[in-house]
Amino acid sequence: MSAVRPSHLAGIALLVVLAVLPALPGMRALLFPLTLTNIMATLAIAWNLLFGYAGLLSLGHSFFFGAAGYASAILSKSYGIPVPVAMVIGAAVSSGIAALVGLPSLKLRGHYFVLVTLVLPAVAYQLTNALDVLGGHDGIFGVPPLVRDSYAVYLGSLFLMLASLVASAFVIRSRLGVEMISVREDEEAAKALGVDTPRVKLYALMISAFLSGLAGAYWAHLNGVISPSVYELEKASMPLLMSVLGGKGTLLGPVIGAYVIQTLFESLKIEAIATARLFVFAAATFAIYRIFPQGLMGVLRRVIG
Amino acid sequence: MAEPLVVFFYGLVTSLIFALYSVGFSLVFGVARVIDAAYGIWYTTAAYLVYALVTRLLLPLPVTVVVVVASMVALGISYYAVLVRGLQEKVEMIMTTFLVALMAQYLIVAIFTNFPWSIPALFPGSTQVLGVSLFNQQVAAAITAFLLLLVLWYLVYRTKMGLAIRAVAQDKEAALLMGINPDRVMAFTLALSCSLAGIAALLQAPNSVISPTMGWPMLTLAFAVVVLGGMGDFFGAIIASFIIGFSYQLITNLVNPLYSMAAALAMILLVLWLRPRGLFGRSLE
Amino acid sequence: MATATSSKPSRKTLYIAVGVVIVIALIAAAVLVVMNPFQQQQKEIVIGLSLPLTNPVGIHARKAAELAVEEINAAGGVRLKDGVYRLRLVAEDTNEMDPLIPVDQGVAAFKRLIEVHGAQVIVGGVRTDVVVAQTQLLSQYKIVYLDIESNQGIVEGKVKDDYQNYKYYFHFFGGGPKSSAGPLIIGFLQRLKDMSAKDPKMPDVSKVALLAENALWTVGLAGRPAGNSTFFKRLADLGFKLVYAELYPTTESDFSSYLAKMKAQCPGVIVFLFSGPPGIIFTKQWQDYDWSPCKKPIVFGPGLLGGFSWFWDQTQGKAQGTIWWPSTVRVQVTPKTVEFIDKFKRRYGETPNTAAIDAYDAIYVLKDALERAGTWQAEELVKALEQTDYVGVMGRIKFSRENHGLDFTYENIYRYFGQWQNGELVPVWESTWPEIKNLLIP
Missing domain, CATH: 3.40.50.2300 (Response regulator)
Structure with missing residues (x-):
């Protein structure tokens, strides 16, 4: 990061706009949707780090998201641990479980990792549903908030997203990042060059789970409640949708994807299409994907370049 | 107490139905190498089709059966021709098929609301076998599933089409050299899997309720069967269905129904850990 | 950041692009401020x-x-x-x-x-x-x-x-x-028991089976584990016997095993607590189930959907004879x-x-x-x-x-309990009535 580049200036300008916009009079309505967007963007960044750079496809990031949310909710509510600390521990729990589950399945090639990640949230859903210790079907209520002021919560989510972005940029430029990309491009060749591929994949998975966990914990404290449905389809599919739509394997792709999807989702909340709203949403997403299969980031680059 | 008998009968019924709707998925996975995230939605679609035909258009049941199977075949072929055929890499497949599933699901919500409805049984009532009451519909479903699995076995292992399917599953390029048209084989496989989903819906849905999200657990289950049985492995899929079906019923009856699904799925994680290539570690020969 | 890693675009176009983005954002902000969604419409x-x-x-x-x-x-x-x-x-x-x-x-x-x-x-x-x-x-x-x-x-x-x-x-x-539903339900069960003691056609209502959805709202009535609640202690004091108690997951799609276990105890009434789709499945399966040699138990429960006008269609008429609270009876x-x-x-x-x-x-x-x-x-x-x-x-x-x-x-x-009879919810009891009226025995 040598000289100040125009793109950096543009980024800073956009960030300032994002930070100030909901504070303007009459803009408070944007606070909650934008906070959610930032959290989902963080989750998408985490997913993209794993798939876009290490080539590992996960269909179950809702698990890492939800597990950390649960851990953080329980720690802060029942054990009185301060919320920021609980969030970090929660994310670490996610990361730990990821290591445990990932260790055996990462040695394999092909579809097995995909299948494991698909089954994980389903198991977690059924288990939390059945166990009263985890709040059972209705989940855990009264999760203490990080801060009470919703503008501060919003700024926090913006910071979270930015921090994950910086963290993934840092990872990608490190030695680990280079190794990750080599694994993605050609695992055999990477191995031949002396890259310890299972270790690289494991680290990528743990970092990704940690970031997803932070997002999940943030989300649990935002809503004040977390229930088994967090493991369901929506949170599992969204990061994939957002990253691919925005441009997988690019740093900003997931963020752009998250903002586009959430804007689409929110702007479709209009009376005229009440019952068909979700259908229109799905169809529009499908159309965008079929028109720009390489992601919106590619289009943006072409326009600027 | 008739508990062992209950577990035996219900386990048998559950396993055969599981087998019926995972074999199609397993074939598509093995032959077309497509992870069909929309597989569950075909089951849902067929169920709503039955509902619409029977309760809204008031068609007699035999006509409904024919219409449903025929439209599922047509759906499978056009699904292949329009979408699946052009799919190349893994993420593209999952994205496309998943978005198709979402669209179909929300279209169903828009038409029928997300309130659960039910379909009248083809075989109403129940019968006692050795003191265990069994629903006629379930018995019929199990028997039909068994017969269909036999037919499928014959199709895959004893016919020319089956040979072609197995050839494509093993090596697409080599099959092409041998004069097999992989396109036709894959279209056939997708039509087959869609119609199997349709038949499963005809047999199983009347026992339960239909709702727009009913297909997702089926997809998870089919995935689980593939993991356990090995990709595209016909017998592996059937044995895996029996393992999952019986362990599910065992836990429901002897431990607690609240844990049965979690335990069945956790078992799959365990198997993956111990025997990462599936229980049998082969694929469609 | 990522844009800088691609082939170097000319500086000028970049500045223009940045400028355009900021201008668009500001215009959008201005438009939204003018169309202030908070602005109160008059009166x-x-x-x-x-x-x-x-x-x-x-x-x-x-x-x-x-x-x-x-x-x-x-x-x-x-x-x-x-x-x-x-x-x-x-x-x-x-x-x-x-x-x-x-x-x-x-x-x-x-x-x-x-x-x-x-x-x-x-x-x-x-x-x-x-x-x-x-x-x-x-x-x-x-x-x-x-x-x-x-x-x-x-x-x-x-x-x-x-x-x-x-x-x-x-x-x-x-x-x-x-x-609270508790006293109402106890009152109804008591009347039902009195009635069954006189009527040999009815199943023995003193034997109660409990089946409840595993959700927050059933904790009070059903207890955890199932059957461990003050409600059932009251029932026990009144001479009822709880012969079966189970919770089911809200994703349940088949009740065969539950019915088989229930039948082994020959209950006279099934208290069924549900609010979701499995309630429809259960009602259909209960109706179709072969209960012999037992008498078919009466299904009765606080189930949100049971007293809704669609329930009849949803169960394809299999709801015949089931009794629900609350229900919209035309009274x-x-x-x-x-x-x-x-x-x-x-x-x-x-x-x-x-x-x-x-x-x-x-x-x-x-x-x-x-x-x-x-x-x-x-x-x-x-x-x-x-x-x-x-x-x-x-x-x-x-x-x-x-x-x-x-x-x-x-x-x-x-305060009314409604029973499904040929597509109508018929009021069979109100909490001040001394006894049950118009009951259809399944």
Whole structure:
């Protein structure tokens, strides 16, 4: 990061706009949707780090998201641990479980990792549903908030997203990042060059789970409640949708994807299409994907370049 | 107490139905190498089709059966021709098929609301076998599933089409050299899997309720069967269905129904850990 | 950052692009400020409906609310201190009737109603967990919440324990301390037992089986583990024997194993607590099941959907003989009851369900309270609502500072038990009747 580049200036300008916009009079309505967007963007960044750079496809990031949310909710509510600390521990729990589950399945090639990640949230859903210790079907209520002021919560989510972005940029430029990309491009060749591929994949998975966990914990404290449905389809599919739509394997792709999807989702909340709203949403997403299969980031680059 | 008998009968019924709707998925996975995230939605679609035909258009049941199977075949072929055929890499497949599933699901919500409805049984009532009451519909479903699995076995292992399917599953390029048209084989496989989903819906849905999200657990289950049985492995899929079906019923009856699904799925994680290539570690020969 | 890694674009185009982005953002901001969504329309009170809008529960509640608002506006609106106001409805989808949908959609809908649509009062609520989650936010927003359909007294309890934070909550459905299902159900079971002792055709009702959905609202009645509740202790004292008790997961799709275990005990009555789709499956399977050598047990329960007008169609008529509480029986509870049921049916072609009745009454109670308070400000409105003594469609609704829920000592449609008989919900018992009438033995 040598000289100040125009793109950096543009980024800073956009960030300032994002930070100030909901504070303007009459803009408070944007606070909650934008906070959610930032959290989902963080989750998408985490997913993209794993798939876009290490080539590992996960269909179950809702698990890492939800597990950390649960851990953080329980720690802060029942054990009185301060919320920021609980969030970090929660994310670490996610990361730990990821290591445990990932260790055996990462040695394999092909579809097995995909299948494991698909089954994980389903198991977690059924288990939390059945166990009263985890709040059972209705989940855990009264999760203490990080801060009470919703503008501060919003700024926090913006910071979270930015921090994950910086963290993934840092990872990608490190030695680990280079190794990750080599694994993605050609695992055999990477191995031949002396890259310890299972270790690289494991680290990528743990970092990704940690970031997803932070997002999940943030989300649990935002809503004040977390229930088994967090493991369901929506949170599992969204990061994939957002990253691919925005441009997988690019740093900003997931963020752009998250903002586009959430804007689409929110702007479709209009009376005229009440019952068909979700259908229109799905169809529009499908159309965008079929028109720009390489992601919106590619289009943006072409326009600027 | 008739508990062992209950577990035996219900386990048998559950396993055969599981087998019926995972074999199609397993074939598509093995032959077309497509992870069909929309597989569950075909089951849902067929169920709503039955509902619409029977309760809204008031068609007699035999006509409904024919219409449903025929439209599922047509759906499978056009699904292949329009979408699946052009799919190349893994993420593209999952994205496309998943978005198709979402669209179909929300279209169903828009038409029928997300309130659960039910379909009248083809075989109403129940019968006692050795003191265990069994629903006629379930018995019929199990028997039909068994017969269909036999037919499928014959199709895959004893016919020319089956040979072609197995050839494509093993090596697409080599099959092409041998004069097999992989396109036709894959279209056939997708039509087959869609119609199997349709038949499963005809047999199983009347026992339960239909709702727009009913297909997702089926997809998870089919995935689980593939993991356990090995990709595209016909017998592996059937044995895996029996393992999952019986362990599910065992836990429901002897431990607690609240844990049965979690335990069945956790078992799959365990198997993956111990025997990462599936229980049998082969694929469609 | 990422753009810089690609082939170097010319500096000029980049500056232009950045400029364009910022200008667009500013214009968008300006436009939104001008079209300020918070700006009050002249003399309007916005009622936010927080409901599952793709589900008939929410659809009915919304239709009933629209009906009430139309009537009130047509009759001249609401008179407050500073003039006459019109009522306006806005609605947000919580999707809460789908048990797989996260609670957070309910929270998001609640926040959107207030922050995007500027709602001044919230009407809605079906699933207990969603209501609990939403009402955690009441003190933050200082907004009145009229709960129409959740069937637990959890939040009513919080009004007592934490008045300052929960006083904004009022409950138009059973389940609270003065409208609890327990005594009603015990009363009904007792009458049923007396009846079965005299009638040899009936199964032995003293043997009770319990089957309950594994969800928050069944904890009180069913207990954890199943059967371990004061309700069942009371039943045991009255000579009932609990022969089977089980919880089922809300994702259950087949009850064969449960029925087989139940049959081994030959229960005379199955107390069935459900609120989701599995209730339909259970009803169908119970009807089709071969119970011999036992007599077919009577199914009876507090199940939200059981007393809805669709339940008959949903089960393809297999609901025949099942008894439900609450149920919308067509009985003249108050002079307004039958009139409303018929009016709703004429207009929408369907018998209104409980959610419709509650929503309709809630809007009228709100209107009266608004006029008493002279303002929609929550602090005064709460005080006015606490003085409510209103005879509505469901019965007499009387709130006080201590009681923000229904009170079944007054006449109420939710004191009735309805049995499905050939597509009609027939009232078979009301809590003041000495014995059961018109019962159809399955």
